[in-house]
Amino acid sequence: MTGFSEQLRADSRADWDAAARHRFVDEIFRGAVADDVMRRYLVQDYQFIDRFVALIGAAIATADRFESRVRFAQFAAMITSDENTYFLRAFDKLGVPPEQRLAPRLTAPTRAFQDLMAEAARAGSYVGCLAVLGVAEWLYLDWADRPDATLPDDFVHAEWITLHNNDGFRAFVTWLRGELDRAGAAADEQSRARAAGLFRRAVACERDFFDHVYDDAA
Numbered sequence: 754m755t756g757f758s759e760q761l762r763a764d765s766r767a768d769w770d771a772a773a774r775h776r777f778v779d780e781i782f783r784g785a786v787a788d789d790v791m792r793r794y795l796v797q798d799y800q801f802i803d804r805f806v807a808l809i810g811a812a813i814a815t816a817d818r819f820e821s822r823v824r825f826a827q828f829a830a831m832i833t834s835d836e837n838t839y840f841l842r843a844f845d846k847l848g849v850p851p852e853q854r855l856a857p858r859l860t861a862p863t864r865a866f867q868d869l870m871a872e873a874a875r876a877g878s879y880v881g882c883l884a885v886l887g888v889a890e891w892l893y894l895d896w897a898d899r900p901d902a903t904l905p906d907d908f909v910h911a912e913w914i915t916l917h918n919n920d921g922f923r924a925f926v927t928w929l930r931g932e933l934d935r936a937g938a939a940a941d942e943q944s945r946a947r948a949a950g951l952f953r954r955a956v957a958c959e960r961d962f963f964d965h966v967y968d969d970a971a
């Protein structure tokens with residue numbers, strides 16, 4: 754039987770593939786993302802991470818067992834340390850001023866994503882939290898996981914890839930998918946349907962998020 758996670762991805766195949774094979778992904782592996790595109794992307798993504806950490810808090814609160822809370826707590830600790838320094842170093846290199854780091858004007862896809870994460874957190878359903886967290890993690894592993902690719906020279910490009918394809922991250926995504934399968938199997942029809950809706954919207958948001966950084970670009 755196909756697990757819940759695989760079933761959800763299959764339902765969002767078109768948007769999923771459009772995001773995972775996006776122009777941005779192709780360019781970052783070639784080290785060819787233009788600085789203004791990378792700047793726009795990271796400035797918006799930094800705002801994304803903030804709500805993402807809040808959603809992990811909701812997953813910790815709604816999880817059905819201690820083991821799962823611990824795993825999410827450890828993950829939250831990791832992304833608020835290692836990844837945080839990546840953003841700051843990348844902002845320095847790209848010359849992003851303080852106000853753009855702290856309070857940039859949010860683009861429509863960033864706001865849509867923030868609203869979706871807040872909605873999933875508020876709904877108080879573990880499988881719903883997992884659906885949105887699952888998209889953000891699994892889709893990033895999917896695009897970044899190219900074992901034969903050589904890394905670009907610029908750390909801004911190279912580290913954004915290695916943050917999303919290292920063994921620890923892969924193990925976490927595997928666990929997260931297992932958790933989504935498990936919680937999906939245990940949930941009632943209404944909770945499964947709600948989680949499926951959140952998953953679908955999250956995949957569409959991921960695609961829009963990539964698209965948008967090119968909207969004003971030449």
Ligand SMILES: Cc1ncc(C[n+]2csc(CCO)c2C)c(N)n1
Pocket residue numbers: 798801802805832836888889890893916917959962
């Ligand atoms: C729009 C957007 N979607 C997903 C991710 C991926 N992501 C967000 S937080 C996190 C945890 C560790 O890096 C990961 C993988 C992103 N950065 N931006």
